[in-house]
Amino acid sequence: MTLTKLENPFTFKRALVVNVVKEAPDTNTYIIKLNETYTANPGQFNMIYVYGLGEIPISLSNLPEHRGTYTLVNHTIRIVGAVTRAVMLHVGAGSQVGVRGPYGNGWPMREIEGRDIVIVAGGIGMAPLRPVIKYIENNRERYGRVNILYGARNPELLLYKYELNKYTVIPNTKLLLSSDIPAEGWLHYVGFVTDLINYVDVDLKNAIALVCGPEIMMKVAIKNLLKKGFKNEDIFISMERRMRCGIGVCGTCQFGHYFICKDGPVFRYSDIEEYFWVEGI
Numbered sequence: 001m002t003l004t005k006l007e008n009p010f011t012f013k014r015a016l017v018v019n020v021v022k023e024a025p026d027t028n029t030y031i032i033k034l035n036e037t038y039t040a041n042p043g044q045f046n047m048i049y050v051y052g053l054g055e056i057p058i059s060l061s062n063l064p065e066h067r068g069t070y071t072l073v074n075h076t077i078r079i080v081g082a083v084t085r086a087v088m089l090h091v092g093a094g095s096q097v098g099v100r101g102p103y104g105n106g107w108p109m110r111e112i113e114g115r116d117i118v119i120v121a122g123g124i125g126m127a128p129l130r131p132v133i134k135y136i137e138n139n140r141e142r143y144g145r146v147n148i149l150y151g152a153r154n155p156e157l158l159l160y161k162y163e164l165n166k167y168t169v170i171p172n173t174k175l176l177l178s179s180d181i182p183a184e185g186w187l188h189y190v191g192f193v194t195d196l197i198n199y200v201d202v203d204l205k206n207a208i209a210l211v212c213g214p215e216i217m218m219k220v221a222i223k224n225l226l227k228k229g230f231k232n233e234d235i236f237i238s239m240e241r242r243m244r245c246g247i248g249v250c251g252t253c254q255f256g257h258y259f260i261c262k263d264g265p266v267f268r269y270s271d272i273e274e275y276f277w278v279e280g281i
Helices: 082-090 130-138 193-199 215-228 269-276
Strands: 013-024 027-034 045-050 054-059 065-067 070-078 096-103 116-122 146-152 173-179 207-212 235-238 266-268
Touching: 013 070, 027 082, 027 096, 045 070, 045 082, 054 070, 054 082, 070 082, 116 130, 116 193, 116 215, 130 146, 146 193, 173 193, 193 215, 207 215, 215 235, 215 269, 235 269, 266 269
Parallel strands: 116 146, 116 207, 146 173, 207 235
Antiparallel strands: 013 027, 013 096, 027 070, 045 054, 045 096, 065 070, 235 266
């Protein structure tokens, strides 16, 4: 009997950062080259290892771009802790990082075909929803009306400013932007992005909502969506908790009887409603 060595699930792939795009004062998008054909679904994440500093879970912020023998993946990273700060300071074009993944449960792109879609994103929450927009654009005939609601504390903190206007060119797509506070030259809504739910144009009998952003923003969004007429089972949210292993082993990201890394990060709201409103869970 010959014993075969099992692959270590924590082994990462060496990857090269080929470009860095400044999105906001505390946020960059890192375009990473993987020397393989790599596939991932909108809403999934990778564990990014920074040599000598540690590992962080980061959602893919674009669809993988296949270029023959290699694939380009995008990760938009905001400073929230020691590792992300080190990335901002020390990782640039030409740097090497480790990548393992993709992990998690993404947005239900097949399930929501034929439905009107409301995308509600706050701040960095646009990053895991950007691949949804790209996927819909590439498969426009499969989906109904699309409303994209996106806001931040101020206009400077909005991500992907260089392409937001392009979303309005996607057929049957409406884009509404917001800033929490007034700003010079700002011509869009002043207030919370969750207020924009009042202005969506959808068939409520055939509509779903995809929500990502700070947890307090998502709680208000859910309340407003329910008030608007959405059903619990027609709301999907991407949760964020501290993750370490990415594969449901360490238990760090446990959320009730779920693990965010393995069972999420995207959940149907009706599945986690009993936990979502419990403080400190």
